[in-house]
Amino acid sequence: MTPTQWMPRLLGGAGVTALGLLAACGSGGPTGTDGTVVGVTLSEFVLTPSPTSVPPGAVFFAARNVGQGIHEVVVLQTDRVPDALPVTGSQVDETASGIQRLGRIENIQPGASAGQRIDLGPGRYVLICNIAGHYQQGMRAALRVP
Numbered sequence: 001m002t003p004t005q006w007m008p009r010l011l012g013g014a015g016v017t018a019l020g021l022l023a024a025c026g027s028g029g030p031t032g033t034d035g036t037v038v039g040v041t042l043s044e045f046v047l048t049p050s051p052t053s054v055p056p057g058a059v060f061f062a063a064r065n066v067g068q069g070i071h072e073v074v075v076l077q078t079d080r081v082p083d084a085l086p087v088t089g090s091q092v093d094e095t096a097s098g099i100q101r102l103g104r105i106e107n108i109q110p111g112a113s114a115g116q117r118i119d120l121g122p123g124r125y126v127l128i129c130n131i132a133g134h135y136q137q138g139m140r141a142a143l144r145v146p
């Protein structure tokens with residue numbers, strides 16, 4: 001990954017503040033007045049956030065695809081546990097009752113990174129990759145905001 005790969009998506013979606021946070025904190029380091037960075041590592045077929053609990057407020061999701069195929073990160077607010085989301089066909093039904101989609105970082109190429117900043121209130125969240133079949137194969141994880 002080179003810094004230039006980051007720039008278009010960061011400037012388009014998240015802004016310069018998040019870029020500074022990333023440089024300062026790396027993946028998974030908390031805090032600062034502007035938000036918390038959650039690193040999300042993607043591969044076949046694992047989705048791993050770090051940390052898994054963050055304080056309420058602005059959260060910058062910094063996704064990195066270390067796998068061989070295209071992946072994505074979908075941020076859902078739901079009280080359901082990560083492995084019990086409603087599935088239609090081979091994908092999670094993001095419009096089902098009890099689920100609210102807050103963001104999506106899509107089409108992350110192998111070796112690439114991408115980010116999105118989302119404001120999170122206290123609650124339970126599930127991160128998934130909703131490319132067909134990937135959720136069922138294990139690309140799901142919980143995120144808590146106490």
Ligand SMILES: [Cu+2]
Nearest residue numbers: 071072129134
């Ligand atoms: Cu995937």
